Amino acid sequence: MLDTLTLSTFGAFHTLIALVAVACGIAALVRHGEIATASRSGLAYVVLTVATSVTGLFIFRHGGFGAPHALAILTLVVLAVAYVAEKRGRTGGLARYVAVLGYSLTLFFHLIPGLTETGTRLPLGSPAFSSPEDPLLKALVGVGFVVYLAGAAWQVLRIRRSSRIPVGVAAR
Incomplete structure (x- = not known):
């Protein structure tokens, strides 16, 4: 049973950078309402x-x-598309939506292996999920996708509102 919890040094490094990435993504969403390379x-x-x-x-x-x-690979493709869109669409056109929603989608992508790897290993002796195909795991990923969709809708509305404000006028 301990073997299912043990991570290689490389696996631990991978997990650590994933956790820090997720923390940074959440911080960007909380502070700025979106993930963009313009913020640290x-x-x-x-x-x-x-x-x-x-x-x-x-x-x-x-x-x-x-x-x-x-x-x-899909995550890398979505990140590339979002990055190109971000660099081309700073004002509020379609590229801005692609960038904001693309980066947020990759945050959802982090959820899938995070839940799968954690839930098939913990708690020790009786993991939460029997396998990556466990129906409860699939349901939780589905809930995560619904949360992404709700957040995406909020971000779309936020972009629409901000694109209607004339340059130089503060939002009230």
């Missing part, structure tokens, strides 16, 4: 999420290439 917390989130995704490609706990590796 947003930039740290993006850089650490890239590092998390890249290091995740070298972890093969469940055998060969699998769903976690596909998620890492």
Whole structure:
């Protein structure tokens, strides 16, 4: 049973940077209402999420290439699209929505392996989930996606409101 909890040094490093990335992403959302590389917390989130995704490609706990590796690649693609959109769309057009929603989507992506790896290992002796296919795990990921959708809707409304305010006029 202890083997299911034991992480390699590389796995521990990967987990640590993922946890710091998530903390930075949450900090950016709380402070700024969005994740963007213009803020230190947003930039740290993006850089650490890239590092998390890249290091995740070298972890093969469940055998060969699998769903976690596909998620890492998808995360890198979404981050690249969001970054390009962020650099091109600073005002409020479609690119701004793509950037904000893309970065937030990658925060949701962190939830999937986080719940899976933690829930299939803990508590010791009786893990919360029997496997990555456990129906309760899938339900929790579904709830996380609904939370993402609610947050995305809030972010869209926030962008719409801010794009209607003339330049130089403070929001009331």
